[in-house]
Amino acid sequence: MLCLLVALVGATAAPASTPTVVIKDDAYAPTRLTISAGQTVTFVNQDDDAHTVTATDGTFDSKGLDTNGVWRHTFTKPGTYAYFCEMHPFMKGTIVVKSVTP
Numbered sequence: 513m514l515c516l517l518v519a520l521v522g523a524t525a526a527p528a529s530t531p532t533v534v535i536k537d538d539a540y541a542p543t544r545l546t547i548s549a550g551q552t553v554t555f556v557n558q559d560d561d562a563h564t565v566t567a568t569d570g571t572f573d574s575k576g577l578d579t580n581g582v583w584r585h586t587f588t589k590p591g592t593y594a595y596f597c598e599m600h601p602f603m604k605g606t607i608v609v610k611s612v613t614p
């Protein structure tokens with residue numbers, strides 16, 4: 513039984529190949545994304561409107577992303593990063609960066 517549990521947890525913990533946040537219908541999807549430190553997140557604007565990916569604390573800013581615009585950001589430090597859209601401040605998202613165990 514323990515072996516089965518370990519196998520299941522191991523499967524869920526497999527790293528996502530390309531962490532991606534899609535912007536559509538004035539929303540980020542997923543709104544909360546968990547990655548490992550050092551991973552790069554790709555933000556893709558699939559909306560008709562322009563949007564930004566702007567850190568609440570100002571540490572990163574995609575600037576304006578037009579339709580089909582792509583922006584990538586590498587998160588090196590563990591932590592919880594809240595971001596929003598400067599043009600639509602009601603749009604909010606979070607990136608959770610977990611530390612990598614050596």
Ligand SMILES: [Cu+2]
Pocket residue numbers: 538561562563564597598599600603
């Ligand atoms: Cu927006």
